[in-house]
Amino acid sequence: MTPRVSLNSLFRPTLCLALSLLAGQACAETTRYPLTVHSCNREVTFKEAPKHALSHDINMTQMMLALGLKSRMVGYSGISGWKAVTPEMRTILDGLPELAAKYPSVETLLDANVDFFFAGWDYGMRVGGDLTPQTLTPLGINVLELTESCAFVMKRPPASLDDTYNDLRNLGRIFDVQDRANQLIAEMQQQVATIQQDLPTEKPRVFLYDSGEDRAMTSGRLGMPQALIDAAGGRNILDDVEASWTRVNWETVVERNPQVIVIVDYSEITAEQKQQFLLDSKALQSVDAIRNQRFIVIPYVQATPGIDNVEAVQTLAKGFHGA
Structure with missing residues (x-):
């Protein structure tokens, strides 16, 4: 009997050669199942590559699509209910259904026969909620947690761009697309290195302003903005706060006197409206960034862990230093 040869086995050496020439790296080994990966404080075992994956939020969806995993996905969730979808993103998502505008339910996942859920704590999952690794694993749904979000369930070091690289690397191993993942990581690392050459x-x-009037929603040392600000040659004024996304009093912002304010652009309240609120606030009139009107705007997808983090570093470096 003539042995069956998959198209993937024929295509992989060609892809591997092309990517290795571009990246100057050896190709990764094919994933051997069962595969066990580390996710926050858990070990997750995959008997085979997922076939009915669901990604939550725009940043995690972008990661999966960038690795060419659209055919392995049943859809995504948590995008249109929170963030405006750009024309570019709408093109990328074309043909992939949104199963929930905000938070999916357990029933939503079961109805779609989901076998893999890529989400994070405070990115689709919450401690004690209906959607957690503890509730989904018994239903045959493996969960990969966004690395940066692990700060909500365990003690960990400050956020870094390595968190994003780790997520891409894990996805590459789980879906047996390590070469694509390694190439993307190498490109991102090279771009960041280029940005940092002459800083x-x-x-x-720097103070990051997400939202809020009575108190400010922002990021401490455990959130991705910490990594972005640091990589761009700035200093997060809350880099001593052991928290990810968190709220602070305006008195703290005034006391630490940021020279630059980074505004996260998303939702119904525009970046222009947020900036005007800050400029009009009587409590902030002594702050250097307000007096000198030094604002930088980055979209939500760049402020959260994902492939657009490099664009955020570039925008921030230019805003901080004119680089």
């Missing part, structure tokens, strides 16, 4: 040693004091 000044002086680091401006």
Whole structure:
């Protein structure tokens, strides 16, 4: 009997050669199942590559699509209910259904025969909620947690771009697309290195403003903005706060006197409206960033862990240093 040869086995050496020439790296080994990966404080075992995957939020959906995993997905969730979808993103999502505008239910996942859920704590999952690894694993649904979000369930070091690289690397192994993942990581690392080549040693004091009026929603040292600000040659004024996305009093912002304010653009309240609110706030009139009107705007998808983090670093570096 003539042995069956898959198209993937024929295509992989060609892809591997092309990617290795571009990246100057050896190709990764084919995934051998069962595969066990580390996710937050858990070990997750995959008997085979998932066939009915669901990604939550725009950043995690982008990661999966960038790795060519659209055919392995039943859809995505948590995008249109929170963030405006750009024309570019709408083109990328074409043909992939949104199973829930905000938070999917367990029934939503079961009805779609989901076997893999890529989400994060405070990105589709919450401690004690209906959707957690503990509730979904017994139903045959493996969960990969967004690395940066692990701060909500365990003690971990400050956020870094390595968190995003780790997520891409895990996806590459789980779906047996390591070469694509390694190439994407190498490209991102090279772009960041290029941005950082001539950055000044002086680091401006930076405050990230997500939302909020009575108190400010922002990021401490455990959230991705910490990594972005640091990589761009700035200093997060809340880099001593052991928290990810969190709220602070305006008195704290005034006391630490940021020289630059980074605004996260999403939802019904525009970046322009957020900036005007800050400019009009009587409590903030002594802050350097307000007096000098130094604002930088980045979209939500760049402020959260994902492939657009490099664009955020570039925008921030230019805003901080004119680089």
